[in-house]
Amino acid sequence: MASASTIFIAVIGAGGVGKCFLTQLRDLAVRRPSPKLSLCYIATSRKALYNDDYSAINLDNVIDILAASSKAPPTLTDLVAYLSKAPGKAIIVDNTSSQDVAETYPAALKAGVSIVTPNKKAFSGSYQLWQDIFRASAASGAKVYHESSVGAGLPVISTLKDLVETGDEVTKIEGVFSGTMSFLFNSFAPLTGSGGKWSEEVKKAKALGYTEPDPRDDLNGLDVARKLTILARLAGLPVESPTSFPVESLIPKELESCSSGDEFLEKLPSFDQQMEEKKASAGHKVIRFVGSIDVGAKDVKVGLQTFDPSHPIAALKGSDNIISFYTKRYGSNPLIVQGAGAGGDVTAMGVTADLIKVIGQLA
Amino acid sequence: MASASTIFIAVIGAGGVGKCFLTQLRDLAVRRPSPKLSLCYIATSRKALYNDDYSAINLDNVIDILAASSKAPPTLTDLVAYLSKAPGKAIIVDNTSSQDVAETYPAALKAGVSIVTPNKKAFSGSYQLWQDIFRASAASGAKVYHESSVGAGLPVISTLKDLVETGDEVTKIEGVFSGTMSFLFNSFAPLTGSGGKWSEEVKKAKALGYTEPDPRDDLNGLDVARKLTILARLAGLPVESPTSFPVESLIPKELESCSSGDEFLEKLPSFDQQMEEKKASAGHKVIRFVGSIDVGAKDVKVGLQTFDPSHPIAALKGSDNIISFYTKRYGSNPLIVQGAGAGGDVTAMGVTADLIKVIGQLA
Numbered sequence: 001m002a003s004a005s006t007i008f009i010a011v012i013g014a015g016g017v018g019k020c021f022l023t024q025l026r027d028l029a030v031r032r033p034s035p036k037l038s039l040c041y042i043a044t045s046r047k048a049l050y051n052d053d054y055s056a057i058n059l060d061n062v063i064d065i066l067a068a069s070s071k072a073p074p075t076l077t078d079l080v081a082y083l084s085k086a087p088g089k090a091i092i093v094d095n096t097s098s099q100d101v102a103e104t105y106p107a108a109l110k111a112g113v114s115i116v117t118p119n120k121k122a123f124s125g126s127y128q129l130w131q132d133i134f135r136a137s138a139a140s141g142a143k144v145y146h147e148s149s150v151g152a153g154l155p156v157i158s159t160l161k162d163l164v165e166t167g168d169e170v171t172k173i174e175g176v177f178s179g180t181m182s183f184l185f186n187s188f189a190p191l192t193g194s195g196g197k198w199s200e201e202v203k204k205a206k207a208l209g210y211t212e213p214d215p216r217d218d219l220n221g222l223d224v225a226r227k228l229t230i231l232a233r234l235a236g237l238p239v240e241s242p243t244s245f246p247v248e249s250l251i252p253k254e255l256e257s258c259s260s261g262d263e264f265l266e267k268l269p270s271f272d273q274q275m276e277e278k279k280a281s282a283g284h285k286v287i288r289f290v291g292s293i294d295v296g297a298k299d300v301k302v303g304l305q306t307f308d309p310s311h312p313i314a315a316l317k318g319s320d321n322i323i324s325f326y327t328k329r330y331g332s333n334p335l336i337v338q339g340a341g342a343g344g345d346v347t348a349m350g351v352t353a354d355l356i357k358v359i360g361q362l363a
Numbered sequence: 364m365a366s367a368s369t370i371f372i373a374v375i376g377a378g379g380v381g382k383c384f385l386t387q388l389r390d391l392a393v394r395r396p397s398p399k400l401s402l403c404y405i406a407t408s409r410k411a412l413y414n415d416d417y418s419a420i421n422l423d424n425v426i427d428i429l430a431a432s433s434k435a436p437p438t439l440t441d442l443v444a445y446l447s448k449a450p451g452k453a454i455i456v457d458n459t460s461s462q463d464v465a466e467t468y469p470a471a472l473k474a475g476v477s478i479v480t481p482n483k484k485a486f487s488g489s490y491q492l493w494q495d496i497f498r499a500s501a502a503s504g505a506k507v508y509h510e511s512s513v514g515a516g517l518p519v520i521s522t523l524k525d526l527v528e529t530g531d532e533v534t535k536i537e538g539v540f541s542g543t544m545s546f547l548f549n550s551f552a553p554l555t556g557s558g559g560k561w562s563e564e565v566k567k568a569k570a571l572g573y574t575e576p577d578p579r580d581d582l583n584g585l586d587v588a589r590k591l592t593i594l595a596r597l598a599g600l601p602v603e604s605p606t607s608f609p610v611e612s613l614i615p616k617e618l619e620s621c622s623s624g625d626e627f628l629e630k631l632p633s634f635d636q637q638m639e640e641k642k643a644s645a646g647h648k649v650i651r652f653v654g655s656i657d658v659g660a661k662d663v664k665v666g667l668q669t670f671d672p673s674h675p676i677a678a679l680k681g682s683d684n685i686i687s688f689y690t691k692r693y694g695s696n697p698l699i700v701q702g703a704g705a706g707g708d709v710t711a712m713g714v715t716a717d718l719i720k721v722i723g724q725l726a
Contacts, residue, residue, distance in 0.1 A: 027530045154698060155518045155525070162518070162716040167390045315678060318696050329708045333681050335517060339698035346692050353525040361723050 005034075007359055008054060008086040010041035010079065013095030014063060017118060017148075020348035021095055026059035028352060035363045040086065041079065042066055045098075048073040054086050076104040084111035089362040093351060094119050103129065109136035109144060114362065116354045118148030118347050123233070124226035127240050130233055143358045148350030150177065150227045151321050151341040159337060160234050163327055170235045172326035174292040174334075177227045179319035179342035180218040181289040183210050189279050189286050191314055198275035199268040206265070210319055214261030219250040221289070224302045228291040232300050235293060239300060248303025250289070282306040286314045312336060368397075370722055371417060371449040373404035373442065376458035377426060380481060380511075383711035384458055389422035391715060398726045403449065404442065405429055408461075411436040417449050439467040447474040452725040456714060457482050466492065472499035472507060477725065479717045481511030481710050486596070487589035490603050493596055506721045511713030513540065513590045514684050514704040522700060523597050526690055533598045535689035537655040537697075540590045542682035542705035543581040544652040546573050552642050552649050554677055561638035562631040569628070573682055577624030582613040584652075587665045591654040595663050598656060602663060611666025613652070645669040649677045675699060 009025070011018065022042075029037045039057045041050040049057055049069045057065065074082065083090040092108055094101050094117035102122035105115050106129070115133075122133060123146055137144045150156045163170055176182045188201045196204070202219075205211050211218050225242035232239045239245065251264075252271045258264040279287055285306040290313065293300050307314040316322050321341030324334040340346050372388070374381065385405075392400045402420045404413040412420055412432045420428065437445070446453040455471055457464050457480035465485035468478050469492070478496075485496060486509055500507045510520045526533055539545045551564045559567075565582075568574050574581050588605035595602045602608065614627075615634045621627040642650055648669040653676065656663050670677040679685050684704030687697035703709050 024530055028528075031530070153525075153529075153692075155522050155700070158521070159518050162516075162712070162719075165391075165719055166516075166712045166715040167387055167394070168712060310678070312675075312678070312701075315673070315675070320696050329516075329706075329712060330703055333683050333703060335700075335702035337518070337698075337700055338675075340693055340696060343692075349525070349529045349531060349692060352529040356525075356528055 005363070006036040006038045006088045007362060008038050008040045008083065008088055008090040009093060009355075010050075010083055010090065011039065011093045011095060012043050012098075012101055014042065014044050014066060015095070016344040017347045017351070018095035019063065020344040021093065021351050022059065022062055024348050024352040025355075028356070029059060035359065037359070040090075041082070043073040043079075045073070045096075047071065050082070076101060077107070080104060080108045080111050080113060083108070083113045089114070091116055091355065091358055091362075093117065093355065095348075095351065097121060099125065105129075105144065106132040106136040109133065109142045110140055112140050112142050114143040114145075114358050116145050116351055116358055118146065118152070118351055120149045120223075120226045120230065122146075123149055124229040124242050127233070127238055143361055145354035145358055146230075147354050148347045150230055151323060151337070152343065153346040153348075153350035153353070154321060154323070154337050154339050154341055156323050156337055157230075157234065159325065159335065160231060163325060163335075164234065164236070168330075169328040170295055170325060171328065172292065172294055172334075173231050173235065173323065174313075174326070175290060175323035176288060176313060176316055176321055177224045177291050177323070177341065178218065178289065179321060179340070180205060180210050180212075180215075181224065182316055182321060182341075183208075183319040185286075185288050186316060186318065188275070189282070189288075191286060191309055195279070197269070198272050199265070202268060203265060206261075214264070216251050216255075216258075216261065216264055221247040221249050221302045224289070224291045228293060228300055228302055232293045232295075235295050237293070237295060237298055237300065245300040246303065247301070248289075278304065284309070288313050288316075312338070368726070369399040369401045369451045370725060371401050371403045371446065371451055371453040372456060372718075373413075373446055373453065374402065374456045374458060375406050375464055376461075377405065377407050377429060378458070379707040380710045380714070381458035382426065383707040384456065384714050385422065385425055387711050387715040388718075391719070392422060398722065400722070403453075404445070406436040406442075408436070408459075410434065413445070439464060440470070443467065443471045443474050443476060446471070446476045452477070454479055454718065454721055454725075456480065456718065458711075458714065460484060462488065468507065469495040469499040472496065472505045473503055475503050475505050477506040477508075477721050479508050479714055479721055481509065481515070481714055483512045483586075483589045483593065485509070486512055487592040487605050490596070490601055506724055508717035508721055509593075510717050511710045513593055514686060514700070515706065516709040516711075516713035516716070517684060517686070517700050517702050517704055519686050519700055520593075520597065522688065522698065523594060526688060526698075527597065527599070531693075532691040533658055533688060534691065535655065535657055535697075536594050536598065536686065537676075537689070538653060538686035539651060539676060539679055539684055540587045540654050540686070540704065541581065541652065542684060542703070543568060543573050543575075543578075544587065545679055545684060545704075546571075546682040548649075548651050549679060549681065551638070552645070552651075554649060554672055558642070560632070560635050562628070562635050565631060566628055569624075577627070579614050579618075579621075579624065579627055584610040584612050584665050587652070587654045591656060591663055591665055595656045595658075598658050600656070600658060600661055600663065608663040609666065610664070611652075641667065647672070651676055651679075675701070
């Protein structure tokens with residue numbers, strides 16, 4: 001049984017980000033002995049590991065012990081009940097992309113359990129859920145941090161919150177919010193040279209692991225729309241959902257009904273000419289897949305736009321993200337954040353940094 | 364007499380940044396009624412305003428009331444004693460660039476008074492003072508935040524702290540850390556076109572208010588060296604002082620002894636040829652005044668370097684700063700933060716954002 005100054009941590013999810021996070025948590029617990037960080041719960045969608053007396057799970061070999069566990073995960077309601085009775089403050093670290101887990105946040109927060117997560121679903125779903133989450137947090141004092149829901153570990157959410165909370169007026173947010181889209185357009189329509197065929201670049205991106213198993217899950221623009229929904233809401237716009245504003249899909253209408261990603265990739269070359277024409281119509285500019293929020297005009301949109309070669313968005317490299325904040329205080333030159341916006345280690349870094357901030361406020 | 368849940372704020376300095384901060388503090392106190400923020404002390408180097416019962420000073424016309432005050436500021440030791448007896452947690456917001464105020468931080472922190480400041484002096488002076496400050500903070504739990512000591516309101520210190528605290532390995536930090544130097548080189552050696560004469564650009568920068576009253580205070584590189592000292596220490600290097608590593612001064616030796624900034628500007632044109640030669644020797648690259656920290660090699664330096672036109676440092680505009688963090692997790696493409704790194708409003712924004720973070724941990 002741990003002392004009252006212990007912080008109890010429950011982790012849901014042990015995939016790519018989850019595994020990186022567990023390593024970072026293990027190292028963090030060693031580097032910062034006070035307050036004591038105790039992993040009291042870990043679960044995947046099929047297995048769980050926890051002790052009724054809240055005693056700590058060994059972080060050195062947690063993945064192995066979890067694999068050997070025969071316990072099924074309790075319901076999320078039971079998990080919240082378990083954590084609300086912990087002999088100290090508790091935090092759920094949700095490293096899934098599950099809608100079900102996201103919908104538990106209001107109940108968890110109401111029960112005084114804080115949330116740290118890279119899961120976009122809670123913040124980009126219905127506006128009602130967004131309101132329920134932040135009202136529950138305000139009422140109980142439990143914290144909810146989600147830096148890695150946009151741009152992974154890049155300081156995007158924290159920067160926007162600082163701008164808003166210190167009273168700056170954010171006028172526009174613009175950027176490349178998808179590592180996949182960044183890689184595709186930096187290769188297909190590079191700043192110098194002519195670039196490859198569209199269908200070839202999509203295949204290459206998939207082979208390099210830069211796309212979802214079915215590349216249409218990147219090309220439909222929904223991932224970017226979710227991120228824009230989060231930023232727009234933080235900037236003060238009550239965006240109803242990620243489908244309530246214009247989102248350009250790069251999936252040809254004729255290929256929407258393909259039964260698999262493989263069939264899609266096989267048929268994609270016959271649409272290369274369409275993309276070539278779009279590239280050519282940009283003239284001396286370059287096309288990029290961007291999201292933008294015009295706060296004053298309440299205009300949120302996701303899709304292709306053209307940029308002058310001297311624009312920072314045109315000069316992006318690899319699969320980097322770039323986010324520009326235009327504000328009253330910063331004037332005509334925006335505050336820009338740029339770098340890798342995907343990957344297990346950097347996503348987990350945003351989660352761990354959030355955890356440190358929450359601990360600082362709970363301890 | 365205020366209640367125990369009030370946070371007591373003492374502001375030192377009411378110059379450019381100080382005035383902007385007071386406006387932001389007034390608005391913040393209205394937007395965030397809980398915990399109550401109470402300005403209990405304000406002082407310049409000549410005047411002070413405070414009440415023995417810690418009752419709040421009206422933020423709506425604080426500058427006018429301060430001007431009308433006949434009280435001289437107490438000693439800093441007396442100020443710390445006053446704040447340590449406040450009926451609630453107290454925070455000093457130091458909006459000066461005073462070494463004397465900076466040297467009070469350890470005593471204030473020891474007494475449980477937190478510090479928020481853009482003042483570089485405390486963090487870039489002797490390494491002993493740095494250690495005294497962070498040891499006092501660790502011992503008492505009082506906080507010390509100084510985002511605006513590097514890059515004004517840009518998320519530079521917070522990003523570096525997040526990288527280090529989550530266990531990333533920072534390998535290199537590189538950037539343009541001076542708005543003045545940024546403006547001078549973006550005009551003198553632009554990416555396209557030939558640029559103006561060096562002495563003319565310095566005069567123009569002064570006329571636009573981009574330099575200190577004596578431009579030599581920018582051209583000697585010490586301001587950049589101070590910022591590098593802070594970042595290097597946060598990255599783990601025990602840099603002794605801002606003069607303990609190579610700093611290139613752009614003041615010709617012959618003009619160091621000029622008795623005034625005006626005399627300096629008058630004689631500067633005869634050294635234009637020297638700068639022209641430096642510009643020409645860069646070939647197809649461009650020269651920029653940068654600071655860099657190679658963490659592994661423990662190599663910190665400030666001075667002129669050349670950059671390929673495709674490098675983000677070469678594409679900088681106006682008086683913007685750019686800071687690139689190279690780390691193990693981010694690999695070959697760094698995490699980049701860019702934007703205005705000077706100015707009253709954005710510097711005050713960093714101070715206010717820090718204040719909000721400290722309040723979150725004290726309340």
